[in-house]
Amino acid sequence: MTLIDLANPTRFLALTARVLPWLAAATIILLTIGLYQAALAPDDYQQGATVKIMFIHVPNAWLSMFVWGVMSIASLGTLVWRHPLADVAAKAAAPIGAAFTFLALLTGSLWGRPMWGTYWEWDARLTSVLILFLMYLGLMALWRAVDDPSRAARAAAVLTLVGAINLPIIKFSVDWWNTLHQPASVMRMGGSALDKSFLIPLLVMAVAFTLLFVTLHLAAMRNEILRRRVRSLQMMQASRIAFSSEVAVGSREDNASKEAGAA
Amino acid sequence: MSGLNQGDMRLSGHGLRCVRGGREVFAGLDFAAGSGEAVAVVGRNGSGKTSLLRLIAGLLVPADGSITLEGGHSELTLPEQCHYLGHRDALKPALSVAENLTFWADFLGGERFDAAESLAKVGLDHAIHLPAGFLSAGQRRRLSLARLLTIRRPVWLLDEPTNALDVAGQDMFAGLMREHLAAGGVIVAATHAPLGIESRELRIGGVA
Amino acid sequence: MAVAGGDCFPNRWKPSMTALAALIRRDIRIALRVGGGALIGVLFFLTVVVLMPFAVGPDLALLSRLGPAILWLGALLASLLTLDRLFMADHEDGSLDLITMSRTPLELACAAKALAHWLAAGLPLIVATPVLGLLLNLDMVATAAVALTLLAGTPALTFTGMIGAALAVTLHRGGLLMAVLVLPLSIPVLIFGVAASQAVIVGPMTFGAPFSILCALSLVSLVIGPFAAAASLRHGLD
Numbered sequence: 022m023t024l025i026d027l028a029n030p031t032r033f034l035a036l037t038a039r040v041l042p043w044l045a046a047a048t049i050i051l052l053t054i055g056l057y058q059a060a061l062a063p064d065d066y067q068q069g070a071t072v073k074i075m076f077i078h079v080p081n082a083w084l085s086m087f088v089w090g091v092m093s094i095a096s097l098g099t100l101v102w103r104h105p106l107a108d109v110a111a112k113a114a115a116p117i118g119a120a121f122t123f124l125a126l127l128t129g130s131l132w133g134r135p136m137w138g139t140y141w142e143w144d145a146r147l148t149s150v151l152i153l154f155l156m157y158l159g160l161m162a163l164w165r166a167v168d169d170p171s172r173a174a175r176a177a178a179v180l181t182l183v184g185a186i187n188l189p190i191i192k193f194s195v196d197w198w199n200t201l202h203q204p205a206s207v208m209r210m211g212g213s214a215l216d217k218s219f220l221i222p223l224l225v226m227a228v229a230f231t232l233l234f235v236t237l238h239l240a241a242m243r244n245e246i247l248r249r250r251v252r253s254l255q256m257m258q259a260s261r262i263a264f265s266s267e268v269a270v271g272s273r274e275d276n277a278s279k280e281a282g283a284a
Numbered sequence: 285m286s287g288l289n290q291g292d293m294r295l296s297g298h299g300l301r302c303v304r305g306g307r308e309v310f311a312g313l314d315f316a317a318g319s320g321e322a323v324a325v326v327g328r329n330g331s332g333k334t335s336l337l338r339l340i341a342g343l344l345v346p347a348d349g350s351i352t353l354e355g356g357h358s359e360l361t362l363p364e365q366c367h368y369l370g371h372r373d374a375l376k377p378a379l380s381v382a383e384n385l386t387f388w389a390d391f392l393g394g395e396r397f398d399a400a401e402s403l404a405k406v407g408l409d410h411a412i413h414l415p416a417g418f419l420s421a422g423q424r425r426r427l428s429l430a431r432l433l434t435i436r437r438p439v440w441l442l443d444e445p446t447n448a449l450d451v452a453g454q455d456m457f458a459g460l461m462r463e464h465l466a467a468g469g470v471i472v473a474a475t476h477a478p479l480g481i482e483s484r485e486l487r488i489g490g491v492a
Numbered sequence: 493m494a495v496a497g498g499d500c501f502p503n504r505w506k507p508s509m510t511a512l513a514a515l516i517r518r519d520i521r522i523a524l525r526v527g528g529g530a531l532i533g534v535l536f537f538l539t540v541v542v543l544m545p546f547a548v549g550p551d552l553a554l555l556s557r558l559g560p561a562i563l564w565l566g567a568l569l570a571s572l573l574t575l576d577r578l579f580m581a582d583h584e585d586g587s588l589d590l591i592t593m594s595r596t597p598l599e600l601a602c603a604a605k606a607l608a609h610w611l612a613a614g615l616p617l618i619v620a621t622p623v624l625g626l627l628l629n630l631d632m633v634a635t636a637a638v639a640l641t642l643l644a645g646t647p648a649l650t651f652t653g654m655i656g657a658a659l660a661v662t663l664h665r666g667g668l669l670m671a672v673l674v675l676p677l678s679i680p681v682l683i684f685g686v687a688a689s690q691a692v693i694v695g696p697m698t699f700g701a702p703f704s705i706l707c708a709l710s711l712v713s714l715v716i717g718p719f720a721a722a723a724s725l726r727h728g729l730d
């Protein structure tokens with residue numbers, strides 16, 4: 022299974038059809054174990070039971086950044102290597118990343134409620150995640166704004182990479198802005214001394230959520246490939262090209278849509 | 285379902301003068317067309333063919349002169365009895381072919397015919413549920429023609445109607461125009477290419 | 493629906509309702525499909541509001557005091573900037589010619605287009621308000637007050653902004669020029685919208701007076717907007 026093999030959408034579909042059930046099963050098992058361990062973990066002496074939000078919050082926050090990383094690599098794939106599946110991967114990842122980011126924000130603000138007394142505090146961490154969320158939404162809006170996916174792909178790839186470079190700068194600026202106004206943050210997450218009874222379930226949850234992402238991402242990529250096939254079928258139908266032979270090959274869909282556009 | 289039962293219609297213009305952007309395009313123009321008649325407006329570029337059609341459609345106001353339709357519907361104004369087929373095809377790429385057509389049928393109102401049948405007549409029945417954005421230029425023009433068939437209006441104002449149509453499309457369109465004339469309609473078409481039907485020539489702006 | 497006229501009541505008006513409903517349905521559909529801009533307005537609103545704390549600082553007490561003003565400014569910009577292409581798209585593809593020629597009065601068609609735009613782009617702003625209220629530390633009552641004033645006031649923004657959108661077609665220029673033309677017209681709405689929401693949060697005025705004026709502004713613009721837009725479109729025909 023090399024990258025070249027995966028470049029063919031048809032082979033990709035066949036392969037993922039076999040892999041996906043196993044991935045989904047592994048995700049469910051790990052999530053169950055992680056949640057069970059998290060439920061058994063002791064309460065924090067300061068925060069009480071609310072600390073358990075951490076087991077959901079931290080994996081989501083971790084994935085919110087991880088997904089942008091995946092999209093950046095996929096964008097490089099689009100721009101540099103012109104890998105045919107790269108923009109499919111980038112497009113499919115964006116809504117999933119946005120969902121993880123949203124969950125990170127939601128759990129963060131639910132966690133903040135007993136800590137701060139408000140659902141929202143312009144805390145440096147949360148604020149950075151909020152900006153990340155906005156950037157995800159902007160990227161999705163870009164994908165939606167352009168009808169032709171191959172034309173949107175390049176613009177989205179450039180934006181993703183610019184975002185990847187800008188994210189640390191934004192993070193730094195927000196930290197600086199926040200300390201300028203607020204000398205001490207109300208809450209310090211994590212720290213160095215995280216007890217083992219927290220650490221192990223947290224790691225299990227992180228792995229489970231990463232698996233969850235991989236599963237969802239592969240499924241979303243399948244959907245996107247099929248969606249594009251429907252699209253090129255429709256274009257062929259509009260120009261009345263006989264499509265019986267074209268479809269079976271599948272990897273030719275780019276050519277087909279170009280022909281249909283030219284017709 | 286003869287469609288247009290107006291026995292004798294007469295569309296005529298007298299002493300028309302058109303000024304656009306401070307420049308006089310034409311002046312003292314007279315024309316007339318009766319039921320079952322087609323007028324082919326010819327002339328060089330910039331002689332005001334499109335302007336004349338837009339004057340009739342009420343989209344431009346004549347600086348002088350008047351346009352009347354005798355024997356038309358008494359409650360409707362002239363533009364409300366005209367179909368205007370301009371350079372731009374008034375289609376939304378995001379909507380499907382059927383949605384585009386039914387929108388215009390609903391919006392323009394009046395007597396209407398089956399949309400699917402009109403689409404079949406212009407050769408678009410295979411694409412009814414596809415987005416109009418997937419259509420080629422010629423197919424978009426065919427879809428615009430389907431609008432003329434779905435909503436019955438006695439006067440057709442056509443601006444370069446055969447643009448973008450292939451040979452088969454032009455034949456099909458000539459047939460549609462003949463049907464319209466046979467039903468007592470009036471056609472005024474601005475054109476460079478031959479219309480493909482019997483028509484009276486109206487030359488404006490001198491000899492090319 | 494035959495061409496043959498009704499007896500006493502001219503059938504000019506009867507088809508109008510079907511026509512207007514069709515126009516509204518079409519515009520909403522286009523706004524929600526791929527390439528449509530309905531949700532971008534909300535995203536813009538969100539972004540503008542999120543930017544504010546970076547300018548004024550994360551002080552929650554200050555933010556909750558400025559909250560209604562920030563939300564109103566965000567909604568104002570979001571609803572006006574999305575109006576840009578209200579008539580432009582129809583003008584470019586020739587639809588506007590056919591709409592002008594139809595038996596539906598142009599004023600009603602303009603009103604229908606503006607209503608569709610408000611439903612597709614204005615209502616989502618109001619739905620998003622509670623979330624943004626949370627970010628600005630507004631309590632439930634204050635958020636509800638802002639949402640209510642936006643519900644009453646954004647129609648006024650859409651219907652006055654429509655005049656600018658029509659002028660943009662006439663002048664063949666959109667974008668910033670339109671914003672410059674329309675923003676001054678929206679000042680009264682901003683004044684009374686913010687005043688009504690502030691009245692709930694800090695007093696000393698009653699909520700009723702500014703809110704009634706806000707509603708009145710919306711009703712007036714409902715009348716003036718379509719007429720002005722239709723007049724400007726008719727003159728711009730070319």
